[in-house]
């Protein structure tokens with residue numbers, strides 16, 4: 001599990017530790033990890049040209065101490081001091097003693113052009129807002145000359161706690177972060193600025209995180225496995241109430257996902273029976289609607305539903321069964337009925353659907369994903385899975401799950417229907433909504449990568465790649 005903590009939490013943990021350690025210990029730990037990561041990226045250090053962009057806080061201090069280490073190993077290190085009168089003085093002294101040179105932003109263009117590496121020490125967790133001049137121009141120049149950038153703690157210019165980006169921000173090749181990840185390193189749009197993220201342990205003791213990202217072992221531990229005495233009912237039956245005369249394909253794709261999600265059987269109700277059976281003869285069919293469909297341990301309602309209100313209301317009234325609401329179902333669901341439910345409810349909007357539910361624009365959701373997912377979870381008293389470049393899963397309280405798998409190739413019609421079926425299947429197999437959502441998104445993202453493998457793919461192929469993703473996780 002990768003975990004991310006808010007700035008306030010990091011600072012508290014740092015204070016506790018600093019009070020027990022000799023002065024400067026944490027900064028030296030951070031700088032040592034940073035210098036090693038930079039050396040690894042450079043391959044060889046001797047005679048390499050390294051440029052430091054040094055801001056006015058401790059982030060600049062870390063950078064100067066790391067620069068001193070690289071200088072002692074034979075690199076030619078130049079520090080561009082953005083605010084010379086406010087530079088971390090002890091770090092600057094150590095840096096110049098180790099043979100480092102300093103310069104001002106005005107004289108830095110030539111040095112920057114020739115650099116093998118730029119270390120971004122403009123701001124870390126103390127940053128407010130986007131990059132400011134002259135850092136903006138210097139970063140642009142480095143990017144223009146394709147100089148690899150290592151960000152110290154965070155890419156300067158991103159909002160550490162939310163992953164929002166207001167203005168310009170560094171695009172790093174590598175981010176070396178200290179003590180714990182920050183939400184911005186997991187959540188878009190900031191995450192895209194971070195490149196590869198390397199965590200340096202500086203010994204912090206931390207409380208529960210703000211955000212967390214599952215990894216293979218976590219997902220493997222959560223996946224349902226049939227026992228020796230399992231039968232299809234004990235493994236769970238997932239009900240799919242989806243599709244319409246206009247969108248029969250959504251039903252087929254939701255069933256395709258559900259069949260690969262670990263439930264023992266899939267029961268379908270809706271107008272696309274013929275299409276579903278033609279593709280998946282193993283599907284159980286009910287023509288009496290959700291309420292009288294027989295035994296079901298979780299319902300998925302909404303994909304391709306068009307304007308069919310009745311199945312949505314019927315499913316929401318089944319108060320002892322977990323329900324996943326997707327796509328058209330989100331528009332058709334009565335918010336009051338969702339809030340009143342006592343069994344788990346999982347809403348799976350994309351940014352456009354989330355925007356409609358929240359009464360804001362799609363752009364606002366995409367730029368403030370963490371806020372949007374938490375706000376929906378709290379308004380609906382439900383678990384919410386917000387799809388997109390980084391899929392987030394949130395309850396009204398507790399750490400937000402961030403899905404680390406996925407590929408932009410998944411932005412293809414119908415792939416969300418596969419996800420809803422798959423996740424519903426995991427709900428039916430007994431996973432709590434938060435786990436079903438995060439495990440579903442994880443497998444779906446991985447399957448998307450297998451299906452695409454660098455080329456366009458289709459929703460149906462994503463469903464077909466789910467067993468490969470499952471084996472990858474458990475193997």
Ligand SMILES: NC(=O)C1=CN([C@@H]2O[C@H](COP(=O)(O)OP(=O)(O)OC[C@H]3O[C@@H](n4cnc5c(N)ncnc54)[C@H](O)[C@@H]3O)[C@@H](O)[C@H]2O)[C@@H](O)CC1
Nearest residue numbers: 014026027030056057058059123124125126127128130153
């Ligand atoms: N506190 C600690 O014990 C440790 C802190 N560490 C480092 O210290 C950093 C935090 O240091 P600080 O609290 O000094 O804060 P920062 O160095 O992140 O930034 C604060 C300074 O940047 C200026 N600033 C804010 N926004 C700016 C912007 N958009 N453009 C330009 N300047 C801006 C502020 O005026 C302030 O002087 C961490 O990110 C990490 O790199 C590490 O050494 C590990 C230990």
Ligand SMILES: Nc1ncnc2c1ncn2[C@@H]1O[C@H](COP(=O)(O)OP(=O)(O)O)[C@@H](O)[C@H]1O
Nearest residue numbers: 350387388389407408410411413414415416417
């Ligand atoms: N840029 C992206 N990067 C990664 N995954 C994406 C991206 N865009 C969309 N996705 C994923 O693709 C799926 C699309 O679902 P959705 O928007 O509901 O499409 P549809 O309604 O056509 O099925 C979601 O799982 C979403 O997270």
Ligand SMILES: [K+]
Nearest residue numbers: 120123152154
């Ligand atoms: K930085």
